[in-house]
Amino acid sequence: MADPTLFLGLELAGTGVHPASWRRADSRAEDLFTGGYWVDAVTAAETAGVDAVFLPDAFTPQPGGPGVTRGRLDAVAIAARVATATHGIGLLPQASVTHTEPFHLSKAIASLDFASAGRAGWEVTVSETAAEAKAFGRKGVQDAGSLWHEADEAIEVVTRLWDSWEDDAEIRDVPTGRFIDRDKLHYIDFAGDNFSVKGPSITPRSPQGQPIVAVRAADAAGAAVAVRRADLIRISAASLEQARARRADLRAALDRAGRDPDAVRVLLDLDLHLASTVDAAAAEVLELDRWAAPAAAPRAGDAPLRHLGTTLGLRTLLDEIGGVADGVVLRPLALAPVLTRLADLGRARPAGTAFRHRLGLPRPVSRYATAPTN
Template sequence: MAHSGFFLAVEAAGTGAHPASWRRADSRAEDLFTGRYWVEVIVAAEQAGLDAVFLPDSFGLQPGGPGTTRGRLDAVAIAARVAAATHRVGLIPQAPVTHTEPFHLAKAIQSLDFAALGRAGWEVTVSEGDEQARAFGRKPAQAAPALWHEADEAIEVVTRLWDSWEDDAEIRDVSTGRFIDRDKLHYIDFIGDNFAVKGPSITPRSPQGRPIVAVRADGAADAEVALRRADLIRISADDLDAARARRTGLRAALAAAGRDPDSVHVLLDLDIHLADSTDAAHAELRTLDSWADPVVAPAPSTLRHLGTAETLREVLAAVDSAEAADGVVLRPLALPAAVRQLSALDQKPLSTSTLRARLGLPRPAGRYATSTEGPPS
């Protein structure tokens, strides 16, 4: 299966990935908790020709500079708000699994896929640390292997629930008064270490069948889950050689696990700050760093590009030609400033197809479609 071109997405993290981005005069921090802000930012990303928008989320407060923290809205709710205002761009919210139930997550992402007419995805995350555990009070903080084992089970439950309705389960037979063919609804009967879920879902199978699943691969535990479950694997790297080596290793591991490496896209994170000139971009970042901490500026966590839309286009071409990734997730350090510049990338207009089709992935058949199992009573 061939990839469907170089995939370009943006991560819309509040006012930007830099913790002091809210202090810029153009940050629109005062609008951050309005629907208008998110509609305008994501519509601009769509008009710039980007394939998808990732929406980060967490149950913890975000750092906002020395002595300050920031709140956030729910990422799935933001995506649902934006779905009606967009027509082509993929919407991929993060949704943590650690303190939530997979039944609720399955229904939320299915509903988003309906609202977006087949443009939904789900980036799987976990909730680390005591702060988030105390927010729920149900269990103590867990180590990474336990968190990602639970995430693996949660993804299995969610995808089974997505398949628990056959595509033609809704018959809407007025003459008999039957809205659903109950023989085409299926128990999922999952019993694991963290969940025991019978199902079926209460939501019909959505336009993509299964919305796109994204997982970061930063460590051993999350990479193992990504190799088993993800359609999109996000990576970080210090340079293109490291990114290419990481992608090559992941593709070999996918093949060893019995998956077609061409059915999974490896996306490289790229931190960016864009301005009218490269000198201006560097100067603006120095200002951001001075606001973040007077002594120690935040260290880059992955490749970083400071410049203009034109120089960014050159970097993206270099990533593609080096086969360092199948696409890039832009992480603007100052989001509204970057979005204004992205229209100059001259991306080709997006198709109106589903997110899955844009990735070159077929709509999967439901795993229970040939089951002889009886309907729920």
């Protein structure tokens, strides 16, 4: 059995991250835009012992030619749909800050935390393309520095809004007719380069106090924000040695930033395909590659660590990853066969406790709890 303490995440990218995965007979591509598809996928992941699912999203259709799955459902809405059908698995939708107001994001993720009884997270993303900018029409394309500076401010606004209600602000005092103690709601008074938000939130403080924040350290600007803000940092590496070095660099950066490196989890992305044998897995991926249009093929420099083989081989690899990272995020090339075989890892179903508790992270105290009343 693979190390049961290793964080195991699963990225649910439609029918799989491979652009031709929808063409497999078992893909259920016809159900992709139904709630039932996502409920079945997430409940299967929970049964297999997956700790959390990551739900990709963006403001443009998937890139590639006519042979690529096109179209998306909103990731936060998917997470809300599956929240009541699951009991222990963490739910981390992606949500971009580039064309979205942080007030709206804070409310959406806090509401998800209530709906899931404390299992919500938020993977922070940015929108880099001209197509996304034109879809909104409010501003032009930004460079990486500008995008991530805006993201840094947005996370600050969101987390302040999550804290703007103290835990005991709801008093529901029938004799006096007061539902809330107004002295325990606080203005956040944030003024930055991109946002000016007074607050407070209109949503009470959620079960976790602050839902889990994840950031992908894909470039220098994103990594800098991850070091300042994230509870979970996602990395990609071509080898275990490279992953070990990246985690060491991030932990050193966390220490320099005044954060406890042991209070942040570094997660390694792992692309995978599972079959009955190594040869069968390789043959099935070769078939996917033949189906894929050239425009949809990954660029050479983007290839992360891969496992094409059996569940037994995956167990061995997860044990090795446990020595170089705090967890792994599985990215199935085709989702259906991975969901079918993940149960063979022998992991226990995640307990129905707050996501923070399962990660061993404390529930933060509201930064305004000792502040003067408004």
